[in-house]
Amino acid sequence: MRVLGIESSCDDTACAIVVDGAHLIASQRLSSDLVQRRYGGVVPEVAAREHTMAMVPVVEATLEASGITLADIEAIAVTRGPGLLGALLVGVTFAKALGVTLQVPVVGVHHLEAHLYANALIEPLHFPSLALIVSGGHTSLCYWRGHGELEVLGATRDDAAGEALDKGARLLGLPYPGGPEIEQLADSVKDSGGLRLPVARVDDAPLDFSFSGVKTATDDLVRRFPDKRAEIARALQDAVVEALVKRLQLAYDLYPVNDIYLAGGVSANGALSMALHDFARQRRIAMHVPPRELCTDNAAMVAALGYYRLAEGQRLEAFDGPKTPWPLSSLAKGGLPC
Ligand code: KG4
Ligand code: ZN
Numbered sequence: 001m002r003v004l005g006i007e008s009s010c011d012d013t014a015c016a017i018v019v020d021g022a023h024l025i026a027s028q029r030l031s032s033d034l035v036q037r038r039y040g041g042v043v044p045e046v047a048a049r050e051h052t053m054a055m056v057p058v059v060e061a062t063l064e065a066s067g068i069t070l071a072d073i074e075a076i077a078v079t080r081g082p083g084l085l086g087a088l089l090v091g092v093t094f095a096k097a098l099g100v101t102l103q104v105p106v107v108g109v110h111h112l113e114a115h116l117y118a119n120a121l122i123e124p125l126h127f128p129s130l131a132l133i134v135s136g137g138h139t140s141l142c143y144w145r146g147h148g149e150l151e152v153l154g155a156t157r158d159d160a161a162g163e164a165l166d167k168g169a170r171l172l173g174l175p176y177p178g179g180p181e182i183e184q185l186a187d188s189v190k191d192s193g194g195l196r197l198p199v200a201r202v203d204d205a206p207l208d209f210s211f212s213g214v215k216t217a218t219d220d221l222v223r224r225f226p227d228k229r230a231e232i233a234r235a236l237q238d239a240v241v242e243a244l245v246k247r248l249q250l251a252y253d254l255y256p257v258n259d260i261y262l263a264g265g266v267s268a269n270g271a272l273s274m275a276l277h278d279f280a281r282q283r284r285i286a287m288h289v290p291p292r293e294l295c296t297d298n299a300a301m302v303a304a305l306g307y308y309r310l311a312e313g314q315r316l317e318a319f320d321g322p323k324t325p326w327p328l329s330s331l332a333k334g335g336l337p338c
Contacts, residue, residue, distance in 0.1 A: 005303025008091030009083025013054035014299035015062040021307030026066035030054045048086030077306020080108030081323035088322035108316040115263035117304035118290035126259040135264035136162035152329040154207025164211035168236040185233035192235040199243035268295035
């Protein structure tokens with residue numbers, strides 16, 4: 001089944017065509033990050049306006065790259081939430097209108113769950129597994145029993161991992177989005193020169209994350225060591241990576257599986273990917289990380305997940321709009337293994 005995916009939850013307008021949830025035919029994306037840079041972050045109204053201008057050209061470019069026409073599209077999948085309301089509204093409205101015009105079914109998918117399906121475009125998914133989703137707005141650690149069966153084991157209590165990097169970057173005078181900028185600066189030095197940033201543990205919930213304290217601590221280091229920007233970037237990256245790897249190790253001890261999936265914008269980070277691969281090698285398990293271009297927001301992951309949701313008979317009805325907030329935990333079915 002040829003599914004056309006639409007993604008517009010944040011600052012990327014994206015479209016892709018995926019066959020049977022696995023074979024990527026074409027994928028295009030236009031980010032408004034250069035516009036957003038002026039404001040130091042994503043301004044919701046600006047994002048929504050940029051989506052309205054970018055949507056049609058991005059869909060046309062995808063069709064052109066795919067070599068097929070709109071008449072060949074059999075279904076549409078769109079990110080329904082969570083995300084910026086106005087931004088989501090553009091994608092959902094466009095998808096519904098296109099569905100009516102082409103007379104094909106439309107399904108709305110969860111953005112975070114979709115991130116995991118970037119991995120389905122590389123090889124078939126293995127269940128049960130553990131999944132770590134690390135993006136600009138969310139950090140979630142899950143037990144993944146099968147399609148549509150995600151159990152949240154831990155989540156952030158405050159800032160997301162990507163948000164911590166974005167805020168740290170801002171304190172270091174780096175542009176938005178901060179994650180790749182922090183990575184580049186951090187990798188320019190061999191270590192943090194003895195600087196360390198603590199990541200808080202959540203006492204009553206060892207699999208939960210808390211990154212808000214890192215921001216305050218980064219601010220303090222920037223004031224004390226203005227000439228050590230690269231070392232501070234390295235310390236920040238080390239702290240975020242350590243927090244993520246530790247929670248994943250703990251989750252693995254509780255739920256030993258053969259496969260671990262990483263997804264979301266922060267999974268593009270080389271240090272994180274390396275640390276997780278090291279861990280997986282020690283335990284002789286498989287670590288799956290999407291290729292860089294599928295880590296950050298894209299529509300291929302949306303089309304891939306949409307295929308499974310359509311097969312289950314899910315549809316976006318005429319009066320269904322964006323869904324945000326939309327807790328990942330609301331997707332849970334069936335509980336955890338004993
Ligand atoms: O998944 P995503 O594209 O959008 C959301 O759903 O939020 O994730 C964006 C986040 C941003 O915080 C960005 O700074 C971070 O992913 N990011 C990275 C890297 N590339 C993007 N963080 C660390 N290293 C990177 N190379
Ligand atoms: Zn995302």
